[in-house]
Amino acid sequence: xxxxxxxxxxxxxxxxxxHRGSEEIHVLSxxxxxxxxxxxxxxxxxxxxxxxTLLNLMGGLDRxxxxxxxxxxxRIDEMSDRQLAAWRARHVGLVxxxxxxxxxxxxxxxxxxPLLLTPLSKAERRQHVETALTAVGLNQRSRHYPRQLSGGxxxxxxxxxxxxxxxxxxxxxxxxxxxxxxxxxxxxGLLQALNREHGKTIVMVxxxxxxxxxxxxxxxxxxxxxxxxxxx
Amino acid sequence: xxxxxxxxSNLKRKKLRTILTLLSVLVAFVLFSLLSxxxxxxxxxxxxxxxxxxxxxxxxSFIQPLPYAYMVRMARIPGVSAISHTTWFGxxxxxxxxxxxTFPVEPDLFLPMNPEIxxxxxxxxxxxxxxxGAIVGRRLAERFKWKIGxxxxxxxxxxxxxxxxxxxxxxxxxxDGAKKTTDTSGFFFRYDYFDEARSxxxxxxxxxxxxxxxxxxxxxxxxxxxxxFANSPAETKAETEGAMFQGFAQxxxxxxxxxxxxxxxxxxTILLVAGxxxxxxxxxxxxxxxxxxxxxxxxxxxxxxxxxxxxxxxVLGGLAGLAFGWLVVTGLGQAGFIRQYFPLFFIPERxxxxxxxxxxxxxxxxxxxxxxxxxxxxxxxxxxxEG
Ligand SMILES: Nc1ncnc2c1ncn2[C@@H]1O[C@H](COP(=O)(O)OP(=O)(O)OP(=O)(O)O)[C@@H](O)[C@H]1O
Ligand SMILES: [Mg+2]
Numbered sequence: 001x002x003x004x005x006x007x008x009x010x011x012x013x014x015x016x017x018x019h020r021g022s023e024e025i026h027v028l029s030x031x032x033x034x035x036x037x038x039x040x041x042x043x044x045x046x047x048x049x050x051x052x053t054l055l056n057l058m059g060g061l062d063r064x065x066x067x068x069x070x071x072x073x074x075r076i077d078e079m080s081d082r083q084l085a086a087w088r089a090r091h092v093g094l095v096x097x098x099x100x101x102x103x104x105x106x107x108x109x110x111x112x113x114p115l116l117l118t119p120l121s122k123a124e125r126r127q128h129v130e131t132a133l134t135a136v137g138l139n140q141r142s143r144h145y146p147r148q149l150s151g152g153x154x155x156x157x158x159x160x161x162x163x164x165x166x167x168x169x170x171x172x173x174x175x176x177x178x179x180x181x182x183x184x185x186x187x188x189g190l191l192q193a194l195n196r197e198h199g200k201t202i203v204m205v206x207x208x209x210x211x212x213x214x215x216x217x218x219x220x221x222x223x224x225x226x227x228x229x230x231x232x
Numbered sequence: 233x234x235x236x237x238x239x240x241s242n243l244k245r246k247k248l249r250t251i252l253t254l255l256s257v258l259v260a261f262v263l264f265s266l267l268s269x270x271x272x273x274x275x276x277x278x279x280x281x282x283x284x285x286x287x288x289x290x291x292x293s294f295i296q297p298l299p300y301a302y303m304v305r306m307a308r309i310p311g312v313s314a315i316s317h318t319t320w321f322g323x324x325x326x327x328x329x330x331x332x333x334t335f336p337v338e339p340d341l342f343l344p345m346n347p348e349i350x351x352x353x354x355x356x357x358x359x360x361x362x363x364x365g366a367i368v369g370r371r372l373a374e375r376f377k378w379k380i381g382x383x384x385x386x387x388x389x390x391x392x393x394x395x396x397x398x399x400x401x402x403x404x405x406x407x408d409g410a411k412k413t414t415d416t417s418g419f420f421f422r423y424d425y426f427d428e429a430r431s432x433x434x435x436x437x438x439x440x441x442x443x444x445x446x447x448x449x450x451x452x453x454x455x456x457x458x459x460x461f462a463n464s465p466a467e468t469k470a471e472t473e474g475a476m477f478q479g480f481a482q483x484x485x486x487x488x489x490x491x492x493x494x495x496x497x498x499x500x501t502i503l504l505v506a507g508x509x510x511x512x513x514x515x516x517x518x519x520x521x522x523x524x525x526x527x528x529x530x531x532x533x534x535x536x537x538x539x540x541x542x543x544x545x546x547v548l549g550g551l552a553g554l555a556f557g558w559l560v561v562t563g564l565g566q567a568g569f570i571r572q573y574f575p576l577f578f579i580p581e582r583x584x585x586x587x588x589x590x591x592x593x594x595x596x597x598x599x600x601x602x603x604x605x606x607x608x609x610x611x612x613x614x615x616x617x618e619g
Contacts, residue, residue, distance in 0.1 A: 053612075061526055062612035082530055089528020100523045100615070104241040114527040116234055161527070 008169060008201050009035035009058055014067030016053050027053050029224035031067070035169075035203060040195040042212035043205045044230070045221035051205040052173050054221065058203060059092045059171045060084045072168055089117045093162030095172035099154040101146040101161075108133065108142040111160045118165065132160040136190060152183025159190060163200070170194065172204040176211050188214045235533075239540045242513070250545065253509045257549025257594070258556065260502045261587060265557020267491045268583035269564075272413075273574035274487045283447040285345070286454050287476050289439040291467040295320065297436035298466050305460055306442060311453040313445045316345035319426070319438035323386035323399075323419060325376060332372060334386060334419040335438075336426035345441050348410040355380070355405030363425045367405035369416030378403055386419075392431040399429070413576055442470070499594065506598035510542050514602040521606050522614025535607035542599025543592065550591025554584060 016028040027050035035041055045051050056062040057069055060076045069077045072091065079087060101110045108129050115125045133139040136156035146154050155175060162170055172191065176184035192214050194200040204215060212218045220227045243250045288306070290296035303315050316337060323334030339359050343349065351359075351367060359365045368378060378384065385398035393399055401421050409416045427434055444453045454470035461468045514521070524534055558579055564570050565577040 052616075056612045059526070061615070082532075085525065085528050085530040087528075088526065092528075094526050096615075100519065100526075102241075102520050102523065104245045105238075109237065109241070113524070116238075117528050122234070 006036050007034050008037040008039070008072055009033065009203070010068075010070040011054075011058065012068045012070070014054075014057060014064045014069065016050065016057065016062075017065045026224060028057075028064070031221075031224060031226055033219070033226055035201065037201055038195070038199050040192070040202045040214075040216045041204070042215035042218040043203060043221060044207065044209075044212055044218060047207075049221045050224065051221050055171050055173055055203065055205055058169070059094060060088050061094075086117075089114060089165065091168040093165070093167035093170045095155070095158050095162050095170065095175045097174040097177040099146070099151075099158045099178075101154055101157055103146050106143050106145055107138065107149065107157045107160075110146070110157055111164055113161060114165045128164055129160075132164045133157075135163070136160045150183070151179050152186060155179060155183070155187050156190065159187070159194075163194065168201065170200050170202045172202065174205050174207065176206065176208060181210075184208070184211065235537060235540070238537055239544055242517075242537075242541055243544065246513075249509060249513075253506055253545055254549040254552075256502055256505050257546050257591075258553040260498050261550045261553025261591065262557040262560065263498055264495055264587055264590070265554055265561055265579050265583075267495060268587075269557075269561040269577055269579050271487055271491050272580055272583075273570075273577045283450065283472060283474060284443055285473045286442040286444060286450060286457070286470050287439055287473055288442055288454075288457055288468050288470040291458075291469045294439065296466070297433065297438060298440065298468065300435050300437050302440065302461065302466075302468075306440065306457055309453065309456050309460060311444050311446065311449050311456070312442055314341070314345055314443040316341040316441045317423075317437040317439065318342070318441070319423075319436070320390055321386075321388050321426075322390055323388055325384065325386055330376075332417060332419060333415075334388075334421070336423040337420050338423045339420075342420065345443060348414045349407045350410055351405050351407045355407075358404040359422070362402055362404050363422060364400060364402050365404035366401040366419060366421035367407050368403060368420075369418045370406055370408050371415075371417040372419060373403075373406045375417075378406075380404060380406060391426075391433070393429050394431050395429070396431075412578070413580075415576065499590070503594060503598055506542065506546060506594065507601065509545075510538070510599050510602040511605070513541070514538060514606050518609060518614050521609055522611055525609070525611045526615060531607045534609075535603045538603040538606045539596070539599045542603070543595035546595030546598060547591050550587065550594065554579075554587045554591075558584075 011031060011033040014028050014031045015026070018025040018027060031054065033054075043051050043054065053062070057064050058071065060069075060079070064077055067077075068075060074087070076084060076087060101107075102113070105113070111129045111132055112125055115128060118125075120128070129142070130139060133142050136159050138153060138156050138160065141149060141153065146157070149157065155178075159175075162172075170191070175191070176187050179187065188211055191202055191204065195202050195216075202215075204211070206212055220230050222231050288298070288302075290298055297319070300317070303317065306312055306315055318335040318337050321334040321336060322331055324331045339356070343351065343356065355367065359367055366384070373379075376384075380403055382403045384401045384403060386401065387398050407416065408414075423437075442453070442457065444450050450472050454472070457470040458468050521534055521538075524537070525531070529537075561577065561579050570577050
């Protein structure tokens, strides 16, 4: 699932403009980014600089105003909504700051959710869910509801849900932003292990230098552009 | 089907709200069942009517008798294929409360005229042989626990016997209805026995049933009959059974319209209740719907999940309401006063099917707008809203 040169994500000349009433907000202006396969990239930048916006474009959750987004050789900016949904189900794992678990479902049901879109049988789904929950160290809590879990545990359920379909890329938006240092470290360790041991490509938005230190590379977003160094 | 648990979990999110919505749907469908039974009960005669049959009665009213001799003259009118007659008797068994349809008839005219009355051949023969013989409908027989061979004394408020005492009848047959809508609460006995034993009125009958060859000619035949007896001391009024029963029904008001109007109002209210529940439930979980889309649910699938919730509520509530209504109607149907006044008291199959379709339609209409709203939620924006 990558082009021959090993580049998995290729964001080219991307612009993103939001409209708030008559006002135009230029969030990304001619942004370029390449993420090689197997990368663990940290994306930093001031609040409101467009980090989540960029992540959404890479995950096919939103569309760029201009420019192209190519992932694994596929132009996702050219896909229809329906194709994009199928593509997300197959290739993207998402981890959110506030976990975004469905409160009415148990941990295992939350993790199972993306598998409902696959042709897997009930028994196979069960098997996969168990494996994923074991991988994040939560197989004992599979029948618990999100409200019965701590923040760190909920985020681990979130990660289990993100990796259950063995996605091509893992996109994490401030995955430790709502956690204390210890739980945050555990989550970062988990992501690092997924990257190192399973070769998962990860893009992680964070405000925390402690977190970005765990990544292989860090880029900074400011005024619609990416920088290799933190701009002054 | 694998998405059913998702629908189910969402309904459990606010249990009280779901239960209240379910209950309001249920109540609406209980009402639907009751009104449908009531409508049938009041329109009963119209349902039982046969387009091939005319009723010929005294022009002034049903209570005035007609001469027996009219039968021969009517038989000569073109288009008439058979004639039967009967007379008011109003038989009472033991207690004045126990009054029911009791009619003197001539078996060999009456049975061919009323093919909806199903009587075994052996009982038919027994009736022809027994002057005091009577046949009773299944419902009536069950009501008084009568069996073949029982001797039943009846009194009549209209007709005295020469002896002055009660009329004695021997039950020789129990008939069933050819259709579910056939009334089986009647009591029929022989006219020859009746005419001979009554103290006055000999040679008179209450009204005639006339079968016509072709239902399309029913009106013309009716006009010909009335013309035949015009300017005689006993002028007639001939009309189809359907028209006659319709006349009855209209006297109590246009029940059908009233019932439909009530149900319309009830269902409109329920629609608003259910629709509001769904709309609120979609508004509350914008972010969750965004998550579904984020993990790869298509817009159409999200629409399906929300619509599914609405359908589950209304179909569960609707079917439970119909079932409950059916129990109530069946229970009421056993009650004495209902059996006495409404020989037909049940929910017609057709209405049960309409009810089921209505439940589906309710779920669809209540759910479609919120479901479309959920479908159209823009993914990135839905996720931005902090829950
Ligand atoms: N749907 C939208 N409509 C209008 N403006 C939007 C929309 N989404 C994002 N924006 C604006 O775009 C800018 C970038 O938002 P974004 O969420 O990408 O920032 P961020 O870098 O993730 O910030 P934070 O660190 O606070 O999460 C902000 O000014 C935000 O208000
Ligand atoms: Mg953000």
